[in-house]
Amino acid sequence: MRAGVFRGAGRMPIEQVPDPVAGPADVVLEVRACGVCGSDLHAYTQGLFTKPGQIMGHEFAGEVVSVGAEVAGIARGDRVTGLPIQPCGACRRCRESVGHLCEVWNTRSIAFGLPGAFAEQLRIPDAVLGYNVHKLPDAVTFEAGALVEPLAVAVHAVRQAALSPGQSAVVLGLGTIGLQVAQVLMAEGASPVIGVDRSPLRRSIAERLGVTVFADVADVPGDPEIDTVFEVTGAPALVAHAAEIARPRGTVLIVALYEEPAQLDPTRLVHKELTVRGSAMVTPEDFRDAIDLLATGKAQTEPLITHRKPLAELGAAFDAQTDADQAVKVMVVND
Template structure:
């Protein structure tokens, strides 16, 4: 079953790190269980900067784009449950199901983990093919806002990892897209008091507009040290849960000093491979601090769609810049210079 699908398509392709161009390539060939998506929008985030530089598992040559939204254009012969024109979002991961970790039900650690837009071709193209089991229908979200479903599914995975108890106090460093979504999810799932601490400006203004927290600490961009000290002084016992969502290793290193005895520190940002932190083992030991990593997601798209499509988690305004495929360099620069909270590539 197929719509009028052309044989070739326009795509952004990297031949190697930092070397890209707009090219004409064949439309993906469908496997038996694949869904071909005509891409309407695909999100751009900080991870794409790491991929641009050759980090974050990237394999080249590559068509990037891991936050794909569009409509069904064709389906493989064994696909059921989808019709041409269905509005859908795609989970970018593909797992082998057979390795040591998959057989233990720990698919996120799949030894043959593949991801569209990272290790295999993704959504910065007019069409992209995904396994039907990784494609989900959406109703209410706009195409642009729906690009946040992949980050939101990562936040939902983070929530599972954190497993907050009712009445937990939470400190979130950072007001980027995933931080804003996770803060709202924590607020609705155990966080009786959620404090968002982030640099003053656009992102913090949006955090307040979305109601991401109960309290906000707008950090000075030139000298935030006094505000950090005030935050510690006003919270002498710290927080049950501290989430570092900025990707700044210096803030991560200090974040442990805000964790209450018996609390949890969540390593949630995306950091450069070269980054290192130094923590006192005796503090971790004596205070019984749990340090958690939260990377990507598996099987959390249904939960993310439930939260965002229903409006329980608000995302309007997070994507504040959109670009055409030919403006890729501008989109990257907007993310690099933080002129965009989040960007998206949009197609006609």
């Protein structure tokens, strides 16, 4: 089959690789859609976090074409998405039932150690329905299915904040994850939900989704007493901003990844009794909730997709995703 193989910064050629084979516990999908993730760009532009030879692509949906003999409840022809992370089941975190923080997940997961979904086919190891494989309702397209993973990242982040309905939230950064965080917040009854981003394109998409938007943190009017501030830009300077606009006893939720350390005055945290918390990865529960949000129309994906590219143009897909002013989500599609 054909797959895009990471060969170093800026290089993602399409190569011929062996077809995946389903072992007794595995399924193989024909990949129909796979999103380029903001986190993939650290590898593509800087060569960070990923080794040459890796097939990337962890936001996928497809049709099952092969099912191992031991797999229950999944059949050829099923339309599915799945969790990229494959916890080991044996390390301290896995034994504490926080498998999404598995100590070795990045050596044994889809697109992290195992081949990813920028390919014609994908093997999902140890396939368990409702756990690492999730069927798509009829109303959820393959492209929406490929956006379940980033929506689940947002569900996970909002869950960490433990907001009550009627509490206020600011989302700094309106890329795919920020827009999804805003939608999950609205679905959960947070109010107001305010989004901040310098990009006019991202602000206009957020407005279409019902988010109140501003170009700069300083533009948020009055003394807004924000209950929870989500930092989704990855810009180190905005971490301290987030702590400034959170109300006393509020929460700063860090969802982005940073290429540089950020400065944060701990005295501000003391004076305001702020909670600062990180949110990493996704769980099967987050996936189920994300699919429910899509099936019930409480979250949308179509407005987020700014580009569609065939697998043959994977390099161009990555180049498009790199332009933050023009791209929100670049979707790689196999017809």
